[in-house]
Amino acid sequence: MRFIMLTVLLDMVAIGLIIPVLPALVGSFTSNQTEQAEAYRLVTLAFGAANFVCSPLLGALSDRFGRRPVLLIGMTGLAISFFTTALATALWMLIAVRVLSGAMQANAAVANAYAADVSSPEDRAKNFGLLGAMFGLGFMLGPVLGGLLGAIDIHLPFFVAGSLAIINGLYGYFVLPESLPADKRSTFNWAKASPLSAFKALNALEGLGPLVAILALSGLAQFTLHTTWVLYTQMKFGWGPLENGQLTCVFVDHGLLRLNEGDMVMDMFAGRLHAKVIRVDASELFLGALAGVTDPEKKRKIIGGLFVDVFKAEADKLKAGTGGHKGATFLAQGTIYPDVVESGGTKTKKATTIKSHHNVGGLPEQLGLKLLEPLRELFKDEVRELGVALGLPADMVYRHPFPGPGLGVRILGDIKPEYVKLLQRADAIFIEELRAAKDATGKSWYDLTSQAFTVFLPVKSVGVMGDGRTYDYVVALRAVQTSDFMTADWAELPYSLLKKVSGRIINEVRGINRVTYDIGADHRPTFAERRGRRLEARRAPTPDRCTGRATVRLVEPRPRRRSFDCRARPLGAPALGGGAAARSPA
Known part of the structure; x- marks a missing residue:
């Protein structure tokens, strides 16, 4: 054979x-x-x-x-x-x-x-x-x-x-x-x-x-x-012939991706789709520029600006390395219509700016590239229908959305490398358990939710591990369900799932001793648009996702441990066999 x-x-x-x-x-x-x-x-x-x-x-x-x-x-x-x-x-x-x-x-x-x-x-x-x-x-x-x-x-x-x-x-x-x-x-x-x-x-x-x-x-x-x-x-x-025979993808890794996500991107595009991918590790550049910045909109502007700079440098390398050929001519972006709406970029100019997207608003002239955005007029559900029709892998098509600025906007307040590492590990546990947990029909909770992620909160709480006191950080879990990715409501995850997730995070991620679950609804403006038809209706301001909302504190009780190397258990957890006492947070 x-x-x-x-x-x-x-x-x-x-x-x-x-x-x-x-x-x-x-x-x-x-x-x-x-x-x-x-x-x-x-x-x-x-x-x-x-x-x-x-x-x-x-x-x-x-x-x-x-x-x-x-x-x-x-x-x-x-x-x-x-x-x-x-x-x-x-x-x-x-x-x-x-x-x-x-x-x-x-x-x-x-x-x-x-x-x-x-x-x-x-x-x-x-x-x-x-x-x-x-x-x-x-x-x-x-x-x-x-x-x-x-x-x-x-x-x-x-x-x-x-x-x-x-x-x-x-x-x-x-x-x-x-x-x-x-x-x-x-x-x-x-x-x-x-x-x-x-x-x-x-x-x-x-x-x-x-x-x-x-x-x-x-x-x-x-x-x-x-x-x-x-x-x-x-x-x-x-x-x-060169453009038609060769496509070069530039993957800018800003250091704010989820755990091992850079490797997964390379495996998907280079390994499974056999695309030519240039991976640029710009994590030090991005984290250095974001040091001390707390405003989320400023974070987005910095990340978007640096992305253009890094991409321009790579495009210049491509142009210089093609034996005199004109090299890179186009920039293809995956901009979708909700990006345009949230950035206030609709043709009617009536939409208010919810948050900036670096891929909305055109390209700086110094890039010297033409822009291709084949998905710009499509909503997320329509993009997925197109992906299925094109035969793309299901785990790519139905992957939860992830913002361009990455964890930079999921770390509230200042961004530090140690915060990124803590959030990456906590978020990986949350996603892993969502994939593993099934409902009565056998469908995973990852598939039942439209988007799920973990947010790092810039606050510390007192906890206890064994006989030792801890003073560590807090994270918030967020899971939503939506049909159009324009409005969303919180997902009613089973208590058993939340209990397991919170327990694993507290036990396995040193530096986090409290887990909360965000149950606020996401009231963005409602838009109805399908293939050229637009209708803009009543708008409401978007509340912050992780502040000003009711939260349910979840902790994982476990027996008292005698080892000094154990993790802290947040105070306020109910007593469990082994003599652990429930106390009020100090």
């Missing part, structure tokens, strides 16, 4: 190489964008039609002569088509060569047949999944390499793709074994080799009709994007 996996990977890399540069090559034979679009349509149609006609033909030939010789012929034909494409001097030559390329790329059907031959019934689904992964990996690596090479010369990716196809053919010739024994081969029949006969055969298999329809629609959606994306970005934004 590993032989055919490597064969498919090399095949897909070679095909993906030409995606960012093919429209530019077509454009070299036309005089304007209209002619280019029409010519590109013909080139794409030639490839697709040849692939459609030849897939069952190559399949039938592989049933007669074996999989290996047909695969080798396909690899050789692809190599010839790539080299000929690079050397084409007229549009008609390019269209003719794409017919050959489409016909030879039809050996993907033979690769699937090969995988079926070498797979046992119990391993067949797994092996087809691995084969699909190779298709995806090849289509991921190919455009990136093609974009880099195309920035040098638009013909270069075709020569490299042809070379890869030759390497693939040599590998297949010397290493790839035959999967279909001679005694299992069938006679060649032209009736079986036509697309219409393939449809008839599928129709005869009960239950496969809906599956074929789904696969056809899925393929239509995928290849529509592949064939139009590069042309669209070229005409709309002036992108060249």
Whole structure:
């Protein structure tokens, strides 16, 4: 199986190489964008039609002569088509060569047949999944390499793709074994080799009709994007092969993220989504600038300003490191409509400013970048619907929102590195227990709440651990439920869950000896807007989330401990077995 996996990977890399540069090559034979679009349509149609006609033909030939010789012929034909494409001097030559390329790329059907031959019934689904992964990996690596090479010369990716196809053919010739024994081969029949006969055969298999329809629609959606994306970005934004083949994400780590969240971001985007991510550790810069600042709005302004500065420095590095290419051109931001509302940035200019968002209000001119905000007009629930439709991981789509300034606005008052560490550990315990706790239906309380977090309060309280007195900090837990993320009410978490969370925080986080739960409602202005329709209604000022509200103090009682290294238990906890006495806070 590993032989055919490597064969498919090399095949897909070679095909993906030409995606960012093919429209530019077509454009070299036309005089304007209209002619280019029409010519590109013909080139794409030639490839697709040849692939459609030849897939069952190559399949039938592989049933007669074996999989290996047909695969080798396909690899050789692809190599010839790539080299000929690079050397084409007229549009008609390019269209003719794409017919050959489409016909030879039809050996993907033979690769699937090969995988079926070498797979046992119990391993067949797994092996087809691995084969699909190779298709995806090849289509991921190919455009990136093609974009880099195309920035040098638009013909270069075709020569490299042809070379890869030759390497693939040599590998297949010397290493790839035959999967279909001679005694299992069938006679060649032209009736079986036509697309219409393939449809008839599928129709005869009960239950496969809906599956074929789904696969056809899925393929239509995928290849529509592949064939139009590069042309669209070229005409709309002036992108060249490099931009279309390469996306660079800049992750500014300001040191105010949740526990281990920086590593989780890298795992999600670089590890699972295979994006190119530059991680910038700017924690010392941000914490130094925030020292002594207590006003939350000033914190937001400082964090937003520093973010722009750090990003600009990284963008300048990208521009300087692209071999004379113009480098970074766009800044893509995940701004959503509630950000605009809270920053007072609605088109009607009637919304009052609740809090500043660094991603609202445009970019400083010195950045020299164009702004892309595809989600700016969507509410959070609409963004999640889009994420599901795009097939993004569920834990990314339904992850609780986290503010851009991070823990900087969840530490009330002055921000110190030790406060950040205490809050990170307490918040991690809260989120962990929310994920672990289930309601009667089996759904976790993390999924049942819309947002949950811990707030560090700039006050200390007296507590006791064993026979020792403690004087440590207080944190507030906050969990809300909402449908639109514009208004919210506190979540009625079970007492047993709150008891466990508070007990773990007090026991495990040295420096915190009291836990409260915030039960205030969040009355933000109510907005109704869906796809261009806006209605602004009555507004009410937003009270502070952690002051001026009724709170329920929660403590975890536990037996008196004799060790001097134990944590403090807040005073005022009820007595529990072991002789611990309940006292009033001093």
